[in-house]
Amino acid sequence: MEHSGRRPDTAHLLRLARHLTDRDHRVLSLLRTHRVLTTPQIAQVAFTSHSRAVQRLRVLTGLGLVARFRPRRDRGSAPWHYVIDTIGAHVLAANDGTDVERSRVRQDRQLAVARSTHLEHRVGANGFFTALIAAARTGGRAELGEWLNATDTAERVDAHCGEWGIGLPHPDGYGHWAEGDRSVEFFLEWDTGTETHRQLTRKMERYADFTGAAVRAVPWVLFVFPTPRRETNARGALRRVEGVGRVPVATAHLSGAQDPNTAVWSPLSPSRGLDRVALIELVSVEVIV
DNA sequence: ATTTCGTGTCCAGTCCTGAC
């Protein structure tokens, strides 16, 4: 993990404030909320060129606003992974007028992110949302109106549920995607191919219970798989879950440079095969209740 | 040893913005 090693003091923060752009603040805010993002992901959401993103992130690292690490990879070299550093957290806290002490970024927590066995999962799920933001930036009338991390999504799940006593699902994120006057809400389930079918069906059972207890319309549940084969097998397992018909579920396998807003989604409704629709088209797909 | 893949680094030139 590369840190600047600096401790924040008022004079240093004042000097920094003069040099930071609105975009720098946005990057820091994203890192605070979503914990870890790679260079390409940050470039997608905040920069117009990859090399400019690389240059600016090096500057922010040197200033102690962000810290970075590179996980080991089997093939080639991994991109730099960025997390917010202590000074970056102080800058945001000063900006928000929040308690500086509460913003303290503990290095052991940063290391925990870097060493987490869930790192690939977290980065993958974040990449899903940054790809949507990138698509919106180039796509005219499209917009990712909201992007919640797993923790904040849990609160959103609670908000949809009128009764207690059921096992609530734990999505990897929540999003609100809009194109023109149409919009779709969704929970994301990012699959890295490591879970058993039993674990997947248990998840699906929770969504079925949740849909039954919900006091208002439930967002789409989007399962993303790493390969077509994994998706086909998982769909078979998910279909066997009791009550799945009332849950708005769609699946996709995303590989390479496929954008998640395009026609990659296959609703799980029993009557449908594997015909793919764009994310925004899910609003017109009927769900059997 | 060489190639391939996926990434970061460096640098020269250009653009933008604010001060004078």
Next chain:
DNA sequence: GTCAGGACTGGACACGAAAT
């Protein structure tokens, strides 16, 4: 209008690791 400083762009190159 000129100047300076910072931001941006695109291309060339380097690096680490696996595959050939």
